Amino acid sequence: MSKEAGFFNLSINKIITDEHSQMDVARVRLLYYGLWLVFGTVSIVFINLYFQHKAVLTSVGGAVLLSIAILFKYLTWKPDWKFVSHALLVIGSLINLIDVFIIFQRVDVVTVQLVLIIVIFSYYMLGPKWGMLYSLMNLVPVVIFMIYAYNNIYIIDFKPQRLDQPTIIISVLGNFILLVFIHNHFYQAFITNIRQLKKNSHEQKRLNTVLESAIDKAEKSSQAKSEFLSTMSHEIRTPLNAVIGMTNLLMMGNPRNDQKENLEILKFSANNLLAIVNDVLDFNKIESGKIVFENIRFNLTELMGNICGGQIIKANEKGLNFVLDVDPRLNQRIIIGDPTRITQIIFNLVSNAIKFTQQGQIQVIVELVEDRHDRATISFAVRDTGIGIERENLDAIFEPFTQESITTTRQYGGTGLGLAIVKRLLELKGVQMQVSSKPGEGSAFTFNMEFPVSTEKPVEKPKTTVPTQEQVADQNNLSHLNVLVAEDNSVNTMLMKKLFSKWHLKSSFAENGERAIEQVQYGNFDIILMDLQMPVMNGFDAAMEIRKLEDPKKANTPIIALTASALIDIREKVFSSGMNDYVSKPFKPDELKEKILNLVGDDTLIK
Structure with missing residues (x-):
């Protein structure tokens, strides 16, 4: 109900709201204008009967006028079109049955018109369920009356009333006008509804096209964001690897106290920057829904x-x-x-x-x-x-x-x-x-x-002893290992050389994946450190080609991926390309050393 409609409202515009559907608006309009039409027709008949001094028919006409006026007032106050429709159908059914069985005691053209009005009105206004009910309520008694009247066995102690010809003409004309009005009104409503549905269908198709385009753009945008973050990660992590790596190397060289303090500040700042990058990338992984627990x-x-x-x-x-x-x-x-x-x-x-x-x-x-x-x-x-x-x-x-x-x-x-x-x-x-x-x-x-x-019981770990200085020194001595490093960044290459010199580890370097394959073919390496993003041939392709070498010893050389990438599925890509493990840049020297020793199987060096 509209907030503007009150008890004294008579306007139809105040009882139609945006909440009403197209068909509900048509129903409210039919009742509003239909009640005016019925009220006008019944008023003419009422006046005609009044001057003819037909007391019974005048009383019925007056009751109908009063009922219509009350229902019209209710409709303009509270537009409950279902209640008003039921009330009109009940009143119409009672009038029909009273006219047939008591007042006129016959079935004439006015009766047929009234039955048709009730049947059509009930179906249009209330649907098939109520339409069938009200149709049977009027058709069945009328048919029964016609059967009894045909056999001349219908007798009631009431003198039938008769209408003069002008009143019959007015009633027939009013009923025809009402029938035409109901059909015309709902035909226009149906046509309008169909046009609206067609328009909505076209609009829905257009919106679907726009939505599909928006989804496609959003997916591309999301993909572009992920790729940008991955690239950003790689571009930031690569120099960070050099900064943190060189800082670690300098701190391993027994610096003076003042130098050590400066190096610690440098390392702290670099680690803070790395933490910020990691936070952004972790959040991107979570938001993309690709986190797997x-x-x-x-x-x-x-x-x-x-x-x-x-x-x-x-x-x-x-x-x-x-x-x-x-x-x-x-x-x-x-x-x-x-x-x-x-x-x-x-x-x-x-x-x-x-x-x-x-x-x-x-x-x-x-x-x-x-x-x-x-x-x-x-x-x-x-x-x-x-x-x-x-x-x-x-x-x-x-x-x-x-x-x-x-x-x-x-x-x-x-x-x-x-x-x-x-x-x-x-x-x-x-x-x-x-x-x-x-x-x-x-x-x-x-x-x-x-x-x-x-349900498994935890295995008690053996007590560990503090390593001696000789054992620590022995752990830093990897002179028995020969490593190949595939790395295109000159700063990272210099960092690896300096780090390996402290471990006494023999190393060779290749600037791209293609050169790495050539060196593996003509040399003997215990392990390979493979950068993933390199010119000519990337680390993934290089690893797969190495695994295809005819010499089984060279084909099975352990490979550790060195990556500054933040791609969510980087782990799967590394292992699916045949590599054994990976280390994220910037890496911790101890972490890299532990992975190297684990893969070459030298257990004596990691105790």
Whole structure:
């Protein structure tokens, strides 16, 4: 109902709203104008009967006029066209039956017209179900009356009334006008509806075309964004590899204290830049929906110790007390999940806590809240005594590239992606995080996660002894190995040469994949380090060609991919091309050395 329509409203424009469909508008209009038409016809008949002094027919006409006036007023106040339609059909059916069985006691042209009006009106207004009901209510009694009248067995103690010819003509004419009006009105409504549907169909096709084009553009845009981020990653990581690598080399050369301090600042800044790049790339992976969670057996107590080990040092450097409290019941439990993603979640939460806390303590609490035979629900909580968060800003801190305020960004730095990554990862696992915080007092981030539990008992690790200086020196001596490096970047080549000289490792270099294949054919190498993006021939194609060599020893030479790429499926591409492992640039020297020794099988050097 329109908000403008009131009890004294008589306008049709105030009772038709945007909520009405095309057919409903046609029904309301039919009732509005149809009631005027019926009221006019019945008024003429009523006046004619009144002056003829036909009391019974005048009373019936007056009752009909009053009913029509009431229904018209109701329609213009509350446009409930269904109720008004039912009321009109009931009144029409009663008039029809009273006229046939009592007043006129015959079936004439007016009766037939009235039955036709009821049948057509009921179907158009209320549909087949009600149309059939009202049609039978009028047709069946009329047919029964005709059968009784034909056999002359219908007798009722009431003298039938008769209409004069002018009244009959007025009634017949009014009924015909009403029939034509109903048919014409709904014919126009149907034609308008069909045209509208056709127009909507064309518009829908146009919108579908526009939508398909928009989806195609969005997909291309998303792909372009991923490719741009991958390229950006490669272009930033490549010089970062040189910066961090050279810094590591200089720090390995026993620098003076003042030099060491400068190198540590340089390394810290480079690692911060790398962390920002990694945050952007991780968020892109999550947003693209291509994150796949692994199911690996691991000990949560050990994992938490590894995650918080470096963070404890950071906290202590700021004068903060760091408390890691892991439920002792988890010491001997092996759970199944994705330790990489758990590390990412906890690391981001703890890093934020340390960043925004100037004094006090950081608490990381891991508690086993529900322990079943094959599943365990574990609660994680990271609490700090930092700057806290205003209540109205609690939702904003989880939005990407957003921090609580611009002041926070300027004072503490960062991309604002850490908590966004945490939230998205938890949501992908169906987990909600609760945050409680008071400005100036600190914040607490908590969530519960359910893990499958392995029934295998953890294997106790043998006690390790501290290596002697001779053993450490022996680990840095890789003179028995001959490595081939396929790398087109001259700075990275120089970095590798300097690093390998410290390991006493024999090395050869190829500037592209094609030269690498040639050197493998004519030389003997224990391992190959393969850059992926090179001119002439890339690392993937070069690795596949090496695997096709006739000499099985050369064809099976271990290959480690060196990549600065951030493509989501880089791992699959590396292994599908026949390479054994990969190291992301910028790499840690110890990580590269460990992978080399693992692949060449020299166990004595990694103990």
